[in-house]
Amino acid sequence: MRGNALAAYRRRAARALADATLRGNLRRATDTALAKRAARLAEIPDYDDWREKVAAIRRAGWEDRAALVARASAHLAAAGARVHHAADAAAARRIVAEIAADAGARLVVKGKSMLTEEIELTPHLEALGLEVLETDLGEFIVQLRGEMPSHITAPALHLNRRQVSRLFADRLGAAETEDPEELTLAARRHLRDKFLAADVGISGGNFVVAETGTLVTLENEGNIGLSTTLPRVHVALTGIEKCLPRLADLDPVLRLLPPNGTGQQAVSYVSLLNGPAPPGCGPEALHVVFVDNGRSALAASGQREILACLRCGACLNVCPVFRNAGGHSYGAVYPGPMGILLAPYLLGDATAGLNPGNSLADVCSLCEACGEVCPAAIPLPDLILGARAEKERRAPASRRLAWRLFGRLAASPRLFRAAGAMMRMSLRVLPAFLLARLTPSWSRARALPAPPPRSFRAELRRRHPGRLS
Amino acid sequence: MRVRLFVPCYVEHLKPAAGLAAARVLDSLGLDWTCPDGQGCCGQPAFNAGHPDEALPAARRFRRLFDAAEAVVAPSASCVAMVRRYHHLGGLAASEREALADLGARTFELCEFVVDRLGVTDLGARWPGRVAFQDCCHALRELGLFDAPRRLLAAVDGLEVVDQPDLDCCGFGGVYAVKLPEVSAAQADLRLDALAAAGTDTLVATDVSCLLHLEGRARRRGLPFRGLHVAEILAPDPAAARPAPGAQTSEATP
Amino acid sequence: MNRELAARLRERFAATDTEWRHLEDAAALDAWLAEVGWPMPDAAGTPRSAACAAGDAAWTVADGLVAETGTLLISGRRPHARRLVFLAETHVALAAEETIFDTLADFLAAPAREASGNATTNGGGATSADARAAGHTDAAAAWRARVGHQLTLVTGPSRTADIEKTLVLGAHGPRRLLAATAPAALLRARFGADAIPEAGP
Numbered sequence: 001m002r003g004n005a006l007a008a009y010r011r012r013a014a015r016a017l018a019d020a021t022l023r024g025n026l027r028r029a030t031d032t033a034l035a036k037r038a039a040r041l042a043e044i045p046d047y048d049d050w051r052e053k054v055a056a057i058r059r060a061g062w063e064d065r066a067a068l069v070a071r072a073s074a075h076l077a078a079a080g081a082r083v084h085h086a087a088d089a090a091a092a093r094r095i096v097a098e099i100a101a102d103a104g105a106r107l108v109v110k111g112k113s114m115l116t117e118e119i120e121l122t123p124h125l126e127a128l129g130l131e132v133l134e135t136d137l138g139e140f141i142v143q144l145r146g147e148m149p150s151h152i153t154a155p156a157l158h159l160n161r162r163q164v165s166r167l168f169a170d171r172l173g174a175a176e177t178e179d180p181e182e183l184t185l186a187a188r189r190h191l192r193d194k195f196l197a198a199d200v201g202i203s204g205g206n207f208v209v210a211e212t213g214t215l216v217t218l219e220n221e222g223n224i225g226l227s228t229t230l231p232r233v234h235v236a237l238t239g240i241e242k243c244l245p246r247l248a249d250l251d252p253v254l255r256l257l258p259p260n261g262t263g264q265q266a267v268s269y270v271s272l273l274n275g276p277a278p279p280g281c282g283p284e285a286l287h288v289v290f291v292d293n294g295r296s297a298l299a300a301s302g303q304r305e306i307l308a309c310l311r312c313g314a315c316l317n318v319c320p321v322f323r324n325a326g327g328h329s330y331g332a333v334y335p336g337p338m339g340i341l342l343a344p345y346l347l348g349d350a351t352a353g354l355n356p357g358n359s360l361a362d363v364c365s366l367c368e369a370c371g372e373v374c375p376a377a378i379p380l381p382d383l384i385l386g387a388r389a390e391k392e393r394r395a396p397a398s399r400r401l402a403w404r405l406f407g408r409l410a411a412s413p414r415l416f417r418a419a420g421a422m423m424r425m426s427l428r429v430l431p432a433f434l435l436a437r438l439t440p441s442w443s444r445a446r447a448l449p450a451p452p453p454r455s456f457r458a459e460l461r462r463r464h465p466g467r468l469s
Numbered sequence: 470m471r472v473r474l475f476v477p478c479y480v481e482h483l484k485p486a487a488g489l490a491a492a493r494v495l496d497s498l499g500l501d502w503t504c505p506d507g508q509g510c511c512g513q514p515a516f517n518a519g520h521p522d523e524a525l526p527a528a529r530r531f532r533r534l535f536d537a538a539e540a541v542v543a544p545s546a547s548c549v550a551m552v553r554r555y556h557h558l559g560g561l562a563a564s565e566r567e568a569l570a571d572l573g574a575r576t577f578e579l580c581e582f583v584v585d586r587l588g589v590t591d592l593g594a595r596w597p598g599r600v601a602f603q604d605c606c607h608a609l610r611e612l613g614l615f616d617a618p619r620r621l622l623a624a625v626d627g628l629e630v631v632d633q634p635d636l637d638c639c640g641f642g643g644v645y646a647v648k649l650p651e652v653s654a655a656q657a658d659l660r661l662d663a664l665a666a667a668g669t670d671t672l673v674a675t676d677v678s679c680l681l682h683l684e685g686r687a688r689r690r691g692l693p694f695r696g697l698h699v700a701e702i703l704a705p706d707p708a709a710a711r712p713a714p715g716a717q718t719s720e721a722t723p
Numbered sequence: 724m725n726r727e728l729a730a731r732l733r734e735r736f737a738a739t740d741t742e743w744r745h746l747e748d749a750a751a752l753d754a755w756l757a758e759v760g761w762p763m764p765d766a767a768g769t770p771r772s773a774a775c776a777a778g779d780a781a782w783t784v785a786d787g788l789v790a791e792t793g794t795l796l797i798s799g800r801r802p803h804a805r806r807l808v809f810l811a812e813t814h815v816a817l818a819a820e821e822t823i824f825d826t827l828a829d830f831l832a833a834p835a836r837e838a839s840g841n842a843t844t845n846g847g848g849a850t851s852a853d854a855r856a857a858g859h860t861d862a863a864a865a866w867r868a869r870v871g872h873q874l875t876l877v878t879g880p881s882r883t884a885d886i887e888k889t890l891v892l893g894a895h896g897p898r899r900l901l902a903a904t905a906p907a908a909l910l911r912a913r914f915g916a917d918a919i920p921e922a923g924p
Contacts, residue, residue, distance in 0.1 A: 006648070014651050025887070032888040075863045079872070137894055138885035154885060161887050180886040184894055191895065212863040222881035222896020225809035247866060251828040254876075262884070266739070266792040269808070269896070270876035274799070274867050281802040281872075320637035324655045363649060365642030365656065366517060367606040381610075388519030395519075403515050407523030410478075410510035411530040420482035441647035445654035446685030449483045456476050456485035460504060464492065467474075469503035 005331075005358045013325040022158055026326050029157045033317040036263020037373075044259065053252040055377035058308035060245050062299055068210040068243035069290050075213020079275025081286040089119035089349055092291045096121060096202070096235055097128055099287055103233045105130060105199035109191075111217070111224035112136035113204025114152055114311055115237050115291060117333040118346050121202070133194050135223035137187050144171045150327030152334065153261050153313040158326050191223070201227035201283065205238030206311070207253065208288070211246045215273040215288060218257065225269055234283040236273075240290050241299075241307040253310070256375040261312035298345040301356070302386045306341040308376040315370035315380060321363055330360060337370035337380045341387055357394030361387040420455055427451035472502035473538035475531075475552075475576070477545040477677065478510040484677045486701060491544040491579050493704035497592055498583070502542075505534045513551040517643040521558055528555040532569055540586065541576040544700050546608030546675045552576045553611075578608065578675060579700055584617035590624055596702045597627030601667035603660060605676040606638045618675055618699050625702055631667035636660060641682040657686040661694070671695045673702055724820060724904070728790065732823075735793030736902065739879035740892060743793075745820075746905040752913065755903050759815045770915035774804035781807035781897075784918060785818040785877075786870070788904065791826045794878045795902060799871020801918075808875050814897040816877065819907035819919055827876075 016022055041047055061068065073083045086092035100108065108130050110116065122132045122143075134143040138155035142148065144167055149155030156164070164183050168174040174186040203224050207216040215236050217224050228234045244253065250272075258264040276286040298304060316322045316336035327335035332343045332354065344359040354360070361384055370380040392400070409415045426435065428451045436443035460468060472495060480488045495502045512527030531552060535541045543549050556570035583589050602622060608614040615634075622630050640646065640656025660683055664672050670693035674680055680696030687694030724732075724745050736743035746752040761782050762775055773784040783804045787796035795816045797804050808814060824830040881896030892898050910919045 010649060010651065013649070017651055017655050029888050078863075079867070135895065136885070137883045141885065154888070156885050157888075159886075161889075164886055180889040181891045183886055184883060184891040188893070188895055195895075212866045214866070220882045220884075221894035222809045223894070225805075225875070226895055229806040229809060247831050247862065248828065250831065251826065254827060266794060266876075266878040268877070268879050268882055271805075272870075272874040272876070273872070274863075274870070274874075275872050277799075277805070277872050278802045282806060320640065320656050321649075321652055323637060324659075325652050361519065362645070363652075365606075365638045365640055365645045365649075365653065367638030367642070368610040369606075369638070372610060385517070385519070385521075388517075389521055390519075392519035400520070403518060403520040403523045407512065407515050407520070407526050410512050410515070410524075411526035413507035413509055416478070416509040420478070423482060441650045442685070445650050445689060446657075446682065447688035449681050449685065452483065452485050454485065456481045456488040457504075457506075459485045459489055460492065463489070467492065467503050469473075469505050 005354055005360050006362050008331055009329055009360055009363055012331060013329040016325045016329050021160065021163075022326055023324070025158055025160050026323060029154065030317045030323045033154070033263055033313075037260055037314060037317070040259035040263055040265060043265065044255070050252050050255055051375055051377050054256050054310075054375055055308065057244060057249045057253060058310065058376045059305075061243050062241040062295075062304065062307035064245070065240050065243065065295075065299070068245060069208075069240050071210040072208045072213050072243055073288075073290065075210075076215075076275060076286075076288055079213060081213075081275050081288050084287060084289045086289055086291045086293070089291075089293050092119045092237060092289055092293065093121055093124040095289055096237070097125060099233060099235055100125065100128075100130060100200050103199055103285075105233070107194065107198045108132045108200045108202060109135050109194055109198040109223075109227045109231065110139075111201070111203040111219065111227045112139050112155070113202070113237060114333060115204050115239055116202060117148065119237075119291065119293060121237075133191065133198075135191050135195070135221075135227055136219075137184060137221060137223075140187055140191065141167065147328070148333050150335070151313060151316055152311055152338075158328065195223075195226040195230050198227070198231040200233045200235060201229075201231040203228050203234065203236045205236045205242060205288070206257075207242050207244045207250075208238055209247050209250065209272075210243045213274060214247070215271075216244075216250070217271045217273075218254075218267045218269070219271075220262065220264075220268040222269060225271060228271070228273075229277075229282050232283055233285045233287070235287045235289065237289045237291055239295055240292050241295050257310050257312055260310070260314040260373070260375045294345040294348055298342070301345070302390060303341050303345075303383045305378050306338060306380075306383055308378050309338050309342070310376055311338075312375060314373040314375065318369045318373050320365060320367060320369070330363070332360075337364065337384065340364065341380070341383050344387070356387070356390045359387060359391050361391050417455075417457075424451040424455070470500065471537065471539040472500045473535050473541050474502055474504040475535065475541050475543040475548065476504065476508055477543060477548045479681060480544060480677055481508070483681060484698070486706070487544050487677050487698035489706065490698060490700035490704050491542070493706070494579060494583065494592065494700050495542065497704055498587065498589065507534060511548045511551045513547060514643055516551060516554070522560060524551070524555075525558055525560055528558055528561075528569060529565070531555070532565070532572060535576070536568065536572060539575065540582065541572070542579055542582045543576070544579045544675075544698055545677065546578045546605055546612050546614055547678060549576050549578045549581075550607045550611035578612055578614060580617040580621055580675060581612060581614055584620055590620045592621065592624065592703050594624070594703050594705070595626040596705055598671065599629040599631065599667075599669045600671040600673045600697070600702065601631045601633050601664050601669055602673050603633045603636055603639070603663070605674050605679045608675045614675065621699065621703055622673070628702065630673075631669065633663050633667060636663055639679045639683055641679045643678075646682055653682070654686055657683055658690075661687055661690070661692060664694070665692075671697060673697050673699055675699055728823070731790055732793065732904070735790065739793045740882070741793055741879050741900045741902050743902045743904075746903050746909070749909055749912070752903075752905050752909050756913070759901055761815065770918065771913055773914050773918040774801040774807055776807050776811055779812040780815060781811035781813070782815045783807050783817075784910070784914060785816045785822075785902075787822040787824060787830055788818040789824050789827050789830060789876075792878055794827070794876050796830065797875045797877060798869075799873045802871060805873050805875050808877055809881075809896045812893065812897055813899045813901065814877070814880065815901045816903075817910065818902070818904050819910050820904050821907045823904065
């Protein structure tokens with residue numbers, strides 16, 4: 001997708017908007033997510049205080065990333081883990097491929113990790129002859145469909161049970177069923193053998209506690225647990241901005257992330273790994289890969305505060321654009337408000353082809369609901385406006401000139417009056433078809449306003465001339 | 470109190486009725502108000518389109534026109550939100566920054582001004598009929614405007630308000646409406662669905678921009694729709710014969 | 724157990740689909756152990772295993788419990804326990820009443836108090852005596868001394884809502900989580916002194 005990002009978005013969004021099934025699925029899923037979030041937040045007194053704490057912790061995570069990653073790495077290495085640092089996606093892929101090759105691996109099982117999607121790890125490993133299985137149910141589903149996830153915490157949010165049933169019948173030979181429990185059981189049965197046979201287990205890392213060198217993963221299904229206790233080798237990938245300074249920071253973070261992410265008070269499993277398991281008690285080797293892949297560049301930009309993102313997905317669930325056109329419309333593994341800000345820096349090398357000058361910063365109606373719900377208090381609306389300005393700095397001179405002229409017009413009373421009069425006259429005088437031709441983006445879906453006979457100023461002069469000054 | 474009326478550009482050129490209603494509200498409060506000549510646009514379209522520097526001339530012009538006011542009042546939350554952001558614009562001298570911050574603090578959306586600044590909740594208005602009230606995003610989230618319009622409407626004699634909070638953005642979003650018209654229209658449709666569910670065709674809101682977008686979409690779809698700025702309920706034009714509920718208004722009716 | 728705490732635990736465990744019982748005395752404990760099929764060791768007189776699995780079930784003694792969320796803490800004190808958390812269809816966990824913490828913050832902040840005179844090595848790292856000797860000057864060392872190579876927070880059985888946001892239990896991990904609390908003294912009698920931590924709030 002190396003063309004104009006906005007044009008590509010509009011094409012995909014138009015298709016999504018015409019898909020009634022998708023829209024129904026999206027609405028139900030996001031409404032449910034928001035309702036559960038609201039219920040959980042009502043149970044947290046002093047929510048705003050906790051949010052402040054989380055915001056400070058996550059700010060430190062990216063501001064002090066060099067020191068925190070160094071500290072975490074030292075502790076992990078001292079505990080016997082193999083620590084790697086990857087400057088970009090290609091380096092990260094190479095590191096993982098080498099680890100797999102050294103282990104003589106054939107079969108890899110994966111927990112859900114947005115970072116591994118970001119660096120396009122799976123296709124790279126598959127090209128090297130490895131069988132790579134997503135084990136998170138939602139990721140497993142989209143992997144079977146050959147799609148990318150459409151939401152960062154609910155990958156198959158765009159599908160309904162009938163679609164999953166047909167998929168499983170097709171690809172797993174399972175009996176068709178409308179029962180989510182039976183569908184889940186079909187996936188469980190299919191993947192259980194894979195967990196037991198896998199050579200390498202790959203996970204992400206929601207966070208790493210720098211103070212103790214502790215890798216933190218959150219999940220509900222247990223697939224990360226199985227992927228990281230059964231195979232011989234565990235490889236964990238995490239972003240350099242994911243360190244929590246202290247162990248105690250876990251409490252505020254674990255207090256806010258599940259309610260905002262999945263509408264739960266607590267997820268089923270939080271694993272805190274301090275290093276490799278003793279012999280016979282788990283994988284023989286633990287590798288931790290700290291990945292930069294554009295995060296340093298993002299930290300140097302005006303949108304750096306997005307690095308505090310917890311990957312909860314609340315901003316997606318509340319975004320009216322996401323709720324209508326869905327995650328796939330963005331054409332990137334990071335959709336929605338957070339995706340607009342992360343994708344140009346983290347997915348620059350990926351097939352998405354985005355960069356700060358070719359981004360989806362326009363895909364936002366500026367409603368500001370995202371900023372309201374972010375548990376890390378990231379000022380998403382301001383960052384999106386900043387990203388928009390960033391993009392426009394690289395716009396063609398003609399567009400910048402047009403806005404320069406607008407700026408002058410807006411501040412020049414004569415020009416402003418004349419422009420208004422011309423607009424009113426055009427609306428009054430020109431035939432409808434011509435008006436529509438002149439304003440295609442408005443008129444395709446909306447009628448133009450009926451012109452008033454006079455401007456406000458003219459009306460005021462008629463009725464209350466004494467009030468003019 | 471020296472009150473100045475600030476007229477949003479789309480009120481000036483497309484919906485003067487909202488401005489006239491705001492004027493009547495100020496009259497009913499017995500205020501000494503004027504409307505400075507030489508107003509333009511607040512510059513928000515440029516700011517929102519990613520060209521914040523091009524809002525500078527508008528900011529400076531606004532200051533020249535309104536700095537002498539004790540309070541500036543506008544029938545538009547998004548314009549007031551823009552004015553309150555002026556002092557963050559790049560390229561301002563420190564003294565300009567200070568002056569604009571101060572001016573922004575003295576600039577109010579109409580309901581905000583009446584309720585929060587003047588402490589008035591009952592304007593003695595009468596408007597029998599049922600309307601729906603929906604929030605505009607900048608009103609809600611930039612100005613924190615929720616109670617003021619509702620309290621004012623609650624005091625209107627004969628008025629039945631179907632309050633519709635917690636709706637998604639209507640999809641206007643300024644340049645967004647023409648940059649992503651498909652999604653914008655889809656968002657409008659959801660608001661119109663809500664309006665239909667309220668059992669009325671009359672939608673009341675604090676921002677005319679959102680109403681123009683929704684009205685345009687409704688008319689394209691052949692749906693009955695009448696969009697009224699809050700002021701038009703709070704200070705109905707005594708000279709106008711109100712159309713029967715359900716009929717579509719055209720702009721010709723003041 | 725005081726009634727207020729019991730009510731809180733009952734509410735939290737019910738909300739997270741954990742089947743919980745508090746066991747006040749030896750008779751209750753023994754009955755529960757039999758009910759959940761906690762394997763008896765082969766030789767008579769030796770304590771039961773604090774972490775084992777057979778068939779469709781896995782049994783683990785937990786090292787703590789967080790009341791606020793109904794969360795069981797499975798540490799690296801028993802280094803092979805972590806795998807057991809995810810493996811079987813039914814996970815059975817047992818925690819000493821004295822190791823109940825109000826919040827996770829309380830647990831994280833509590834000083835490590837290993838059983839006195841206990842020099843048992845658990846494969847995870849330094850012995851408790853070594854750790855005490857090192858003075859716990861290093862937070863990382865203190866943490867590792869306390870929990871070994873890992874700590875897993877378990878709240879309810881495995882679950883997913885990936886299909887139409889419909890909750891299904893038993894996605895890949897256990898479908899059922901059976902939990903019980905009992906006085907530490909009773910547990911020591913059944914599982915051996917070194918198997919039951921003295922650490923508490």
